[in-house]
Amino acid sequence: MDPLVAARDRPADADGVRLRERVLALVGGATLEVSARDHAADGVCRDLLAQGTLVYITHAPNDTTPGMVAAAVRLRRAGLTPVPHVAARAIASYTRLNDYLARAAGEAGVARILLVAGDADQPAGPYRSSLELLETGLLHKHAIREVGFAGYPEGHPRIAAPALAAALAAKLALCRRAGLAPFVMTQFCLEAAPIATWIAQARTAGIDCPIHVGLAGPTAIASLAKFAVRCGIGRSIGALVRGQTSVARLVTEAGPEPIIRALAGVPDLPIAGLHLFTFGGLARVAGWLGALQRRDFTLCPDGDSFRVD
Numbered sequence: 001m002d003p004l005v006a007a008r009d010r011p012a013d014a015d016g017v018r019l020r021e022r023v024l025a026l027v028g029g030a031t032l033e034v035s036a037r038d039h040a041a042d043g044v045c046r047d048l049l050a051q052g053t054l055v056y057i058t059h060a061p062n063d064t065t066p067g068m069v070a071a072a073v074r075l076r077r078a079g080l081t082p083v084p085h086v087a088a089r090a091i092a093s094y095t096r097l098n099d100y101l102a103r104a105a106g107e108a109g110v111a112r113i114l115l116v117a118g119d120a121d122q123p124a125g126p127y128r129s130s131l132e133l134l135e136t137g138l139l140h141k142h143a144i145r146e147v148g149f150a151g152y153p154e155g156h157p158r159i160a161a162p163a164l165a166a167a168l169a170a171k172l173a174l175c176r177r178a179g180l181a182p183f184v185m186t187q188f189c190l191e192a193a194p195i196a197t198w199i200a201q202a203r204t205a206g207i208d209c210p211i212h213v214g215l216a217g218p219t220a221i222a223s224l225a226k227f228a229v230r231c232g233i234g235r236s237i238g239a240l241v242r243g244q245t246s247v248a249r250l251v252t253e254a255g256p257e258p259i260i261r262a263l264a265g266v267p268d269l270p271i272a273g274l275h276l277f278t279f280g281g282l283a284r285v286a287g288w289l290g291a292l293q294r295r296d297f298t299l300c301p302d303g304d305s306f307r308v309d
Contacts, residue, residue, distance in 0.1 A: 020299060022264040023306065027292045031056060031083070032217065032276040032285055036063045036071040041282055042078040048286040050293060051079040056114060056275070059085035065100040072108035082108050083148075087118030088127040094136065096125070101142040112146035113139070114185060115171075131171050140178050147175055151186040151211065153198035165205060172209055183210040188277045190216070192262035196269060203270065210272035213263070217276040217285030218255040255288070258305040 032049075033056040034041035045055055057071050072082035084104055091097045104110040115130040127133050130149060139147060149171050156164055168184070175182040184207065189195050195213055202211065256276075263269060278285045288308055291297065296309040 019261070019264055022267055023260060023292075023297070023299075024295065026260055026264055026271060026274050027289065029054075030274040030276060030289055030293075031212070032278055032282075032289060033058050034071070034075075034278065034282055035060065035280075036067045038071075038282065039074070041071070042074040042080065044283050044286055045075065045080050046078040048283070048290045049080070050290075053080055054083050054112070055080045057082060057084040059087040059090055059116070059118065061090070061118075061120060063090070065091075065096060066103075069100065069103045069107060072104055072110055076108045081112075082110055083112045083114060084110060085114045085116055086130075086133060087116050087120075088130050088133045089118035089120040089123040091123075091127050091133070092125040094126070094138075097127075097133065097136065098138055098141075101138055101144060105142045105144065111144060112148070113144055114148040114150075116150055129167070131167060131174070134171060134174050134178075137178070139180060144180070146181045146183065148183045148185045148212070151184040151198065151202070153186055153189045153194040168207065169205075172207065181209075183212060183272065185212045185275055186214045188214040188216045189259070192259045195259070195263065196266060199269060199271070211270060212273045212275050213271050214275045214277060215256040215259055216254075217278055217281065218288050219279050219281055219285075255308075257308070261299070261305055 031054040032045075034045070036057050036059070041055075045053065049055075055075050057068055057075070059068060068084050072084050075082040082104075086097075086100070091100070101110075104113075115133060117129050133139075134147070149168060151168070152164060155161055172182045184202070186195065186198070199211055199213075260274070263271060276285050276289060291308050297306050298309060299306045
């Protein structure tokens with residue numbers, strides 16, 4: 001049965017977990033991401049988020065590994081925990097990878113990374129996939145202990161589902177042989193059903209590592225639609241307009257509140273935490289998350305969302 005349907009049919013307190021507390025459990029350890037080129041990001045995160053919050057650093061096509069390390073150092077000094085992306089196709093050589101990881105670990109105390117293939121059609125060096133980076137053994141050498149990989153609830157625009165599943169299984173197996181702790185970070189999605197279905201299927205397929213669910217933080221509708229199409233999640237783009245009762249809100253922004261509430265209604269859904277994509281609106285998303293973590297929100301009486309106060 002669809003886990004969201006099952007949750008709606010279950011008495012409100014059947015599992016002894018109040019919905020509000022489940023929302024808090026999901027957002028309490030939520031993470032977000034910043035650009036390596038945003039030199040004000042450390043100050044924004046320091047002022048709006050709890051100390052120690054995990055902050056991911058995206059590896060955009062024009063970013064350099066020294067710039068990534070510098071961003072990680074700034075975040076660490078601000079009391080946050082930096083988690084840089086390592087994009088395989090952006091790494092020019094084994095030597096560059098070795099230097100990047102050595103500096104990230106040594107200068108910024110990095111012990112957790114998100115390993116991705118990267119968006120470039122042609123790799124800058126010998127690595128085309130995150131699996132190939134993993135096979136170098138350099139993560140273990142530089143005391144990287146936690147390694148994340150991408151998951152795709154709505155599929156990948158260029159890779160078939162069986163190939164994605166096989167690659168993820170291979171990466172998780174290699175992590176465990178190397179003594180690394182793997183986790184999965186999903187691509188953002190605009191409705192809850194594909195997320196819940198994908199998690200259930202992943203567990204059935206033997207993917208038993210922690211799964212962190214990616215969501216778009218409060219974002220302008222136009223920007224969100226642009227990123228949704230770019231990331232290949234157009235199938236759920238209709239969720240941007242369904243249920244919007246305010247024309248002014250539809251024109252301005254959409255937030256993940258309905259998705260979080262729907263996921264919170266399934267207390268046995270194995271979600272390790274939430275990750276918020278900021279799409280250039282770091283201060284808006286960080287402020288929203290900080291308010292949630294302070295419990296400054298109210299469940300809406302219609303049962304479909306909540307309001308951040």
